[in-house]
Amino acid sequence: MYDLWYWPGIPGRGEFVRLAMEAGGIPYRDCGRDEGVEALMADWQRPRDQPAYAPPYLVADGETIAQTANILLFLADRHPELAPAGRRHWVNQLQLTVLDATGEAHDVHHPLGGGLYYEDQKPEAARRAKEFREERIPKFLLYFERALAHEGDWLAGEAWSYADLSLFHLVEGLRFAFPTRMAKVERDCPKVTALHDAVAALPELRDYLASDRRQPFADGLFRHYPELDG
């Protein structure tokens, strides 16, 4: 049994871990979601040998593992169904690239930093959004399209890996935040769209995706401000 600690109320970076746990059938407690933000803060700041800079972090057999990509790597080392043996570095590379895209999607609405509200940086967000919409979203998605051109239906081998689940979530997040732009960009990325749909249809995820354990997008990494889309 694993304890996952992440901010309640948003999918956030925790969602990449949740999708892997759920699709892998790995039992876990979603502690931040179930116990609330005060419990998270108390647990996070508790002295421990290997502290976490920020949520999400996982507690496994008394050991704390942080950084989203690192949590997934740790899980795949214990649960080989999460990534094919021999391709762990490729899957990790793809995961880090998904997280880079996710970080940029966040920075669009907070270009001046996380310490200010969006409402305090709207003109700057509009300027940053233009480059993200026109240059960065296509560059990231065409990269994954190119990666898929050398593989089959999945990013690494004959079955899904956690990088596929994460790319699904990235597409979900970008569609939520930038629906107009994504409708255009996805025309050039049919393999990415097909991968998204294949993950959405996975029997392993059917219960989770329909459940209220899956938290809807809100004011987290991916946000829908119509004035930033186009």
Add this chain to the structure above:
Amino acid sequence: MYDLWYWPGIPGRGEFVRLAMEAGGIPYRDCGRDEGVEALMADWQRPRDQPAYAPPYLVADGETIAQTANILLFLADRHPELAPAGRRHWVNQLQLTVLDATGEAHDVHHPLGGGLYYEDQKPEAARRAKEFREERIPKFLLYFERALAHEGDWLAGEAWSYADLSLFHLVEGLRFAFPTRMAKVERDCPKVTALHDAVAALPELRDYLASDRRQPFADGLFRHYPELDG
């Protein structure tokens, strides 16, 4: 023999890989630095099974490995002297946190995105720099100080790992870019400063650090604009 490909003329993200190679005594070619940007562009865009989203990437026995933290993980799997067995996830977690700090140091001078010059976003950079100086630099360095409180002189065990080399470079970059602020913050982070000095004194790095293979900071990730320091 490894081929490292990275933008010539700056330390950049390639430097984290170089320091590990140099301290580990691992032979490599620094292809981007030696052959120039056109050779890099040609090699990068060449069709390959596992494409790289961006430099740095490593070519090892015909396999391409990208994403800085992933390259270091890959190297440590082959060269155990780069990270102690049994603590690979901890070292990877620290590395990812160093890279998060590095990414934020870049975003300070490019808050509206990499497609515009600094000169086109100076007021926005000044606003973002305030938060980075006052909140983010202390938060990151105090995190590493806290991590060191549970270890000895090094971040993971009895000898240096690649995370130590990377933290050294982060401190170097922050001192270059924000000398006034760093002089203040380091007063509260004596273990981080001591680790920096211990890496600077490593016999394994003496030749490299004094050589012109080590490229000076310039217009890369870490930039010194006096108006952003303070």
